[in-house]
Amino acid sequence: MKVDVLSFDNKKAGSIDLDDAVFGLEPRRDILHRMVVYQLAKRQQGTHKAKPRNEVKATSKKMHRQKGTGGARHGNKAAPQFRGGGVAHPPRPRSHAIGLPKKVRRLALKHALSAKQAAKELIVVDQALLDEAKTKALIEAFGKLGLSNALIVDAEVDEKFRLAARNIPDVDVLPVVGANVYDILRREKLVLTKAAVEGLEARLK
Known part of the structure; x- marks a missing residue:
């Protein structure tokens, strides 16, 4: 399919053909859901820990005599029912x-890109470059394109562009190798450079 290529001044800068095998699929919610669950589960640290009774430093001496106290027959201060146990x-x-086959992960990225294209939330720009790392200038450029919540993907992220974008809320900048389903879906708009389109198509073929 053919789409217009825009500049950050919101002027037409040509057109580009998008591969239907990457951007023209019928989005499947089940595959997208599986991929998001996979990503969120994988990024958990899993460092949570509490001590069981064998790791608690406490006396194991019998606390009181077996009979005559009116209390239960406890033999260890590290038992769970005691404070500090x-x-x-x-x-x-x-x-x-959790496990997810590589083919499903690749397919999920295709469906995420296709979902953005189908919802008309995909914008292709000629390049993502700035003369100087000024956040104000980038906010003005985003205003012309109507961007307030977006993910910008480039083949190789320009350092000045990255520095200018990092202070803007709800805006993420990623290279092609870092493009993923969760970040694509969590932002309202997906902005790809021409180089990013070629990189994604090469990555997913």
Whole structure:
């Protein structure tokens, strides 16, 4: 399919053909959902931990005599029912990652790109460059394109552009190798440079 290429001044700068195998699929919610769950589970640190009773430093001496006190027959201060004791079945450090085939992950990225194109939330620009790292200038450029919540993807992110964009809320900048389903879906608009389109098509073929 053919789409217009814009400049950051919101002027037409040509056109480009998008590969239907990457940008023209019928979006499937189930595949997108599986991929988002996979990404969010994988990025959890999994460093949560509490001490079980065998790791708590406490006396193991019998607390009082067996009979005659009117209390239960306790034999260890580290038992879970006591203040400062261990935790019964505590969380342990572990990986939360789940498995997802590589083919499904690649397909999910295609469906995410196709979903943005189908919803008319995909904008292709000629390049993402700035003469100087000025956030004010970039905000003005985004205003001309009507961007307030967007993900910008370039083949290689320009350092001045990245510095200018990092202070703008709800705006992310990623290289082609870092483009992923979760970041694409969480932003309202997806802005790709011509080089990013070629990079994504080469990556997903």
